[in-house]
Amino acid sequence: MATFNGKAPKHGGSHFGPARNDGAHEVPASSTGAMAPRSALSGGTVSRRTAAATKRASSGKVRRASGTGGGGRVAALAGVLLACAIVAGLVFLVVIPSLNAPQQTEETQTVVPGNQVTITIPEGSAAGDVAQILYDNGIIASKSEFLSQARRMEAESSIMSGAYSITTGSDLADIVTLLTTGPNVKTAQITIPEGYTLSQIASTAEQSLGISAADFTAQAKASNYVADFPFLSDVTNDSLEGYLFPKTYDFSSEAEVTADTVIRAMLSQYQTEVSGIDFTAACAQIQERYGVTVNEDDIITMASIIEREAGGDEHRGDVASVFYNRLQAGMMLQSDATLVYSLGRDVTADDLRMEDPYNTYTNYGLTPTPICSPGLASIQAAAYPNDTSYFYFFLSGDYAAFSETLDEHDQAIANRPQ
Structure with a gap:
């Protein structure tokens, strides 16, 4: 039986080959018209109707009309009637409705000056x-x-x-x-994404709230808050790593915002978020299933590793099962993310051979402390892992593969989309 109370025990196991460093989280073990022509007036031909009219005029039988003929009078009358109809339509359709409609006025209000x-x-x-x-x-x-x-x-x-x-x-x-x-008011808001480390939170507090990052880090000690937040009694290294819950916080109502103000708000939020998790029962179930003894701090540590490795919520439960299965079998976790936390940068193959308490390629068990602030989904996965027989996983973009053996794991990597 392996026991994890902050520090990882040493127990024998198998190390399945060197780490792969391919950029993915892996537990190896990871438009025209024309003018009409004019008629000829001389030397040309005229129509038969034009010739007859000319003959009548010369005989005095053509008289100039003093008005329109009968057909013209009818056409004119029809035009007048049509115009009247149009006007009447406009009156009934436009003028009258507009007279009856409520008049739209500019919305105004009285302003009390000086506020x-x-x-x-x-x-x-x-x-x-x-x-x-x-x-x-x-x-x-x-x-x-x-x-x-x-x-x-x-x-x-x-x-x-x-x-x-x-x-x-x-x-x-x-x-x-x-x-x-531009804005003339400094907002008293701070947003902490899931997976931020304590160092990143301190830096964000400095940028967003004007709190010195050094002061924030110095204040973020478990011993400063354990009396008010008993769940901190099991933490190691006096660290609040993992317990400053990721969320957006608004301190606009506070007369003064200090590091202590922010830390207490984050610890209170953690307490609220995990209130639905029975850590005692979860620890008992993990011990029964995997033969390892854990406490709440170990679950938060596991959740922080899951947060950095899982990629998406749909994989967290299976990733958790891989890590617990490896603990049960006495295998190293082999998570690049743990050493990234310690070194503060991406790791190389050579790095994975170095001695570092956060190197889970050379040390068995969990890391000394959490490696980030996990979100609720990761905490739930660590407390209630899926029941699988997986020992390996490979996650790259939308591609996810979980395997029971190293050969299956290698084949999953070889079959990944290129």
Whole structure:
């Protein structure tokens, strides 16, 4: 029976060949008209009707009409009637409905001047969207007047996203100028992606919140928080690695944001996220199935390795089973990700032979501490692994292969899409 309480025990096992370094996570063991011609007036031929008319005129029998003939009068009357019909239609279809329709007026409001309001302009917002935000927050009295001012200043496409503190009732030109200069409020938000290390979290805190990365790291000690968060009692190296839960945090309501403020929020979030996991029962099941004794810290350590290796949620349970099966068989985990954590860079084949407590090619068992902050899916996979007989996996893009033997593993690698 192997026991893992922070430090990995040494126990015999098989090391299935050298590491592969092919860029994938692998546990080796990883448009015209024409003018009509004019008739000839002399020397030419005229039609029979033209000749007859000429003869009547010379005999005095042709008189000039003083008006239209009967047919012409009918045509004219029809035209008048048609025009009247059109006008009547327009009156009934256009004029009358418009008179009866409710009149649309510009939406305006009374603005109470002098109030300081903080707004956020989302990225990609159009000028109309900005006008709506300003109006909704009581900063401007008229959206159309704001848009007209923005057009006059040729600033419609120059408004920048971000957070702004604006005084209600300010001159429209001043508001437009501010929105095109850039945000004047520093947001108190920090986003920690899944798989970030403590060092990366500290750096993000410095960039997002202005907290010194060194101060953050110095404060991130389990001994500073174990009294309020008992789940930290089993951690090794006094490290909070793995327990600063990845999430977006907003500290806008805080009068002051310090490293302690952020760390406590992250530990509280961890506690909330894992509240549905019965670690005692999970540890007992793992011991019964795999013959290894683990505690909550070991499960978080395993979850951190799964987080860096699994690639997608659909594979986490199987990746977990591979690692537990290898522990049961006395095999090394052989995860490149653990040494990457220690060295802070990609590893080479030579690196995998070096002595390093985080080198799972030369050390049996789990790493001394978690290697990142895992998300809930990885923690659940570590607590409740799939029940498989896999000892190897190969993940590359959309290609995933899990194998029971080294030969199957090698064949899976050879068959991968090129």
